[in-house]
Amino acid sequence: MIYFWAFVVGGLICVIGQIMFDVFKLTPGHTLSTLVVVGAILDGVGLYEPLIDFAGAGATVPITSFGNALVHGAMQEAEQHGLVGILTGVFEVTSAGISAAIIFGMLGSLIFKPKG
Amino acid sequence: MLAGHRTWVFEQKPVIISTGTVGGPFEADGAIAEDFDLLHADLWLKQDSYEKAHKVLFEEACQKAMEKGGIQKEQVQFILAGDLINQITPTSFASRTIGAPYFGLFGACSTSMEGLALGAYIINTKGAKYLLTGASSHDTAVEKQFRYPTEYGGQKPPTAQWTVTGAGAALLSDSGEGPRVTSATIGRVIDMGLTDPFNMGGAMAPAAVDTIEAHLTERNIDSTYYDLIVTGDLGQIGQEASLDLFKKHGTPISKEQYQDCGLMIYREGQPVLAGGSGAGCSATVVYGHLLNRMKKGEFKRMLVVATGALLSPLSFQQNETIPCIAHAVSIEYGGGQ
Amino acid sequence: MSNNQKKQLSPVQQEYQDIQKQREIKRPVVKNCIKAFLIGGLICLIGQVIQNFYIYYFDFTDQTAGNPTVGTLIFIAMLLTGFGVYDRIAQFGGAGTAVPVTGFGNAIISAAIEHRTEGYVLGVGGNMFKLAGSVIVFGVFSAFVIALIKTILIQWGGL
Numbered sequence: 085m086i087y088f089w090a091f092v093v094g095g096l097i098c099v100i101g102q103i104m105f106d107v108f109k110l111t112p113g114h115t116l117s118t119l120v121v122v123g124a125i126l127d128g129v130g131l132y133e134p135l136i137d138f139a140g141a142g143a144t145v146p147i148t149s150f151g152n153a154l155v156h157g158a159m160q161e162a163e164q165h166g167l168v169g170i171l172t173g174v175f176e177v178t179s180a181g182i183s184a185a186i187i188f189g190m191l192g193s194l195i196f197k198p199k200g
Numbered sequence: 201m202l203a204g205h206r207t208w209v210f211e212q213k214p215v216i217i218s219t220g221t222v223g224g225p226f227e228a229d230g231a232i233a234e235d236f237d238l239l240h241a242d243l244w245l246k247q248d249s250y251e252k253a254h255k256v257l258f259e260e261a262c263q264k265a266m267e268k269g270g271i272q273k274e275q276v277q278f279i280l281a282g283d284l285i286n287q288i289t290p291t292s293f294a295s296r297t298i299g300a301p302y303f304g305l306f307g308a309c310s311t312s313m314e315g316l317a318l319g320a321y322i323i324n325t326k327g328a329k330y331l332l333t334g335a336s337s338h339d340t341a342v343e344k345q346f347r348y349p350t351e352y353g354g355q356k357p358p359t360a361q362w363t364v365t366g367a368g369a370a371l372l373s374d375s376g377e378g379p380r381v382t383s384a385t386i387g388r389v390i391d392m393g394l395t396d397p398f399n400m401g402g403a404m405a406p407a408a409v410d411t412i413e414a415h416l417t418e419r420n421i422d423s424t425y426y427d428l429i430v431t432g433d434l435g436q437i438g439q440e441a442s443l444d445l446f447k448k449h450g451t452p453i454s455k456e457q458y459q460d461c462g463l464m465i466y467r468e469g470q471p472v473l474a475g476g477s478g479a480g481c482s483a484t485v486v487y488g489h490l491l492n493r494m495k496k497g498e499f500k501r502m503l504v505v506a507t508g509a510l511l512s513p514l515s516f517q518q519n520e521t522i523p524c525i526a527h528a529v530s531i532e533y534g535g536g537q
Numbered sequence: 538m539s540n541n542q543k544k545q546l547s548p549v550q551q552e553y554q555d556i557q558k559q560r561e562i563k564r565p566v567v568k569n570c571i572k573a574f575l576i577g578g579l580i581c582l583i584g585q586v587i588q589n590f591y592i593y594y595f596d597f598t599d600q601t602a603g604n605p606t607v608g609t610l611i612f613i614a615m616l617l618t619g620f621g622v623y624d625r626i627a628q629f630g631g632a633g634t635a636v637p638v639t640g641f642g643n644a645i646i647s648a649a650i651e652h653r654t655e656g657y658v659l660g661v662g663g664n665m666f667k668l669a670g671s672v673i674v675f676g677v678f679s680a681f682v683i684a685l686i687k688t689i690l691i692q693w694g695g696l
Contacts, residue, residue, distance in 0.1 A: 087585055094581025094637065095574035101632030102573035105355065106566045109396070112354055112635050112644075113671050119636065120676040128683035141584035144603050145610065145637045146577070147672065154680035162688045170684045174677055180604035181611070182673065185642050186665065188615040189649035193661045196650050198350045199621025200243045200250075200340040249654035349651035351618045352668065353627025353634045353643050355569075358562040393550040394557065402557045440560040445553070471628070474562060 086140045093135070093142030116147050123151030153177040201324075204418025206386045213380040214323035216370045216531070218271075220264025221488035222257050224339065224365030231467035235488035236366070237264045243340060243365065254283065254290035254338035257480070259297050261367035262332055269371040276300040277328040280319050281369070282311040283336050283479050285345060290336065300332070308508030309433050310387065311335040312368065312483035313527040316504075317384035319372045320529070326374070334369030334487070337478030346397070346513055359399040361435045362472035364465060368483030379494055379533040385415035389510065391523040397516050401438025401462075401474055404507040407524040408434060409445045412505055415528045416451070423453045426530070427499035430490065432482035432506035433462035435475030461485035482506040486531075494533045501532045569631050576626070576633030584610055584637070607638050614642035619650065644668040 097119075104115040126132040132152040136143040143149060154174055161173025175182065203209045221236045228239040238260055245253040258281065266273055279298060281291045282305035295302040307314040315333035322328050340350045342363045348354045372381070390407040408431050416423060423429065434442060439460045446453045461482045462475035486504050494502065507526040516522075546554070588606040591597045597605065617623040623643050627634040634640055648667050652660035666673070 087582055090585040091578035091582045095578030098573040098577025098633040098636045099570045101636040102570045105632055106564045106569055113668060116635065117671050117675040120672050121679040124676060124679040124683050128687060141588050142581045145581045145584035147636055147638060147641055151676050151680065154676050155683050158680050158684035159687060162684055167688060170681060170688065174680055181607045181638060184608040184611040185645040188611055188642065189645040189665050190661065192615045192619050192646045193649040193653045196619030198340065198650050200350050344651055348668065349647040351621060351624050351647035351650055353623045353640060355628055355631040357564050392553045393546045394554065399561065402561060406553055437560050437562060441557045444556050444560065
């Protein structure tokens with residue numbers, strides 16, 4: 085069942101992105117930045133975690149989860165270390181995604197050239 | 201010489217003695233592949249960057265033109281050419297190879313006819329005996345500069361156009377055999393306030409209409425004078441929108457005689473969306489396909505209207521509208537001289 | 538936004554824009570949304586499969602399996618981008634390929650590959666984040682603001 089909901093919820097988040105592309109004529113940069121901010125706000129009001137429990141990868145794979153993870157990391161540290169924790173904790177949870185992208189980006193540029 | 205406000209009529213009728221056209225793999229698969237002098241199977245042209253490949257495209261087009269015209273590069277007195285890359289480096293670097301005095305031009309995709317008009321003017325006033333003019337574009341080099349990295353997964357809307365990988369060059373002289381350049385009308389910058397960089401054809405159509413109507417009025421002829429009026433890269437949307445404008449202004453131009461290079465170069469089924477575009481689009485189609493047809497006698501008089509969108513990635517990000525331009529040059533072959 | 542801009546147009550411009558609008562090929566919004574749904578859903582489904590794989594075969598929990606999953610998806614995105622396939626899928630899938638984390642990976646990797654001709658330091662290093670950078674900037678800044686508000690409310694507001 086988790087597979088079904090991952091598919092449906094993930095797909096629906098992408099549909100929201102597509103509507104932002106096609107109806108509001110936003111660039112990919114504007115669309116993705118907005119979705120990240122929305123993800124951060126949803127976690128701020130405590131709605132994103134229930135969505136992850138419900139849809140699994142359907143909620144963790146879309147870029148909105150990046151905003152959620154940033155807030156999550158910041159809050160974890162903030163609870164222990166106060167306001168400084170926000171600065172030290174922001175990248176705590178998202179480190180994997182960003183590091184992986186940088187490392188594979190570098191590796192990719194060593195191996196591949198653009199195909200056009 | 202000057203007719204009206206911005207039309208030159210060339211009494212000497214400068215001759216296009218030869219042309220060279222070079223295309224990439226996508227063009228080789230297109231509708232007019234047999235009209236190219238040289239086609240490359242690889243976008244890189246054995247270079248290590250797209251920009252260098254772009255330079256080679258134009259070098260080869262110039263070499264082909266000189267070879268076919270039987271002219272040595274020392275005899276070429278001027279080069280008038282341009283492309284779309286920052287500071288038009290591919291054209292400048294290619295001109296370094298040829299070594300002739302050089303005017304670098306920028307008129308976006310209208311550069312081909314900007315160069316031909318100026319070249320014909322120089323020949324007409326005996327400013328030169330032989331000169332080269334042309335334009336080129338390289339799909340991925342242009343994408344990289346104007347849009348996103350070529351491997352980036354951005355979805356293009358159906359209004360977008362495909363940049364031609366190709367270069368076209370023409371060798372102009374005051375005497376010899378070949379199609380003759382008879383007049384030229386220089387375009388104004390027209391801005392209808394459109395802002396969508398994925399819809400160039402729609403933005404450029406009014407510029408084409410303005411130049412064509414000025415040309416007809418100032419030469420005091422009507423559109424039936426020409427067998428063919430061909431625009432540079434309006435694509436499907438621009439072509440239809442400009443026909444609507446002609447209708448509204450009461451300028452009689454028939455659908456049959458009004459064609460577009462961007463719609464000729466590729467065949468049905470290639471994923472080019474609204475059509476081809478780029479500085480190399482009008483250059484390769486006119487100097488290859490259309491002049492070949494002219495030499496076969498399919499038509500005698502044509503008006504080439506190359507259209508250009510004068511935007512940059514920077515101006516788009518700063519929310520500027522897209523100003524456009526179109527230059528018209530008439531080419532005639534056969535019949536009364 | 539569009540209304541504000543339209544006010545500054547001259548009547549001739551306005552008139553032409555109306556003509557042009559008639560001729561503009563409309564974006565197939567419904568079709569694009571269905572494609573985005575299918576492709577986006579499929580990528581999330583694959584993510585779920587990978588995540589469960591890590592949970593069953595390695596010692597990951599529901600909480601920690603997210604990290605290797607994201608890493609694996611970005612690795613797949615690198616291969617697809619490098620072999621020139623990702624942009625083809627994206628022309629079909631639209632936001633379905635842009636919104637999942639693979640799209641984030643594709644934005645970074647495509648920029649890195651594209652600019653290698655300008656050298657590894659100025660080209661690859663300098664341009665890697667030119668598309669994905671704004672996502673990180675706005676994500677981090679909004680996360681900071683939200684966490685700040687929340688922390689203040691919890692510590693001083695007794696939430």
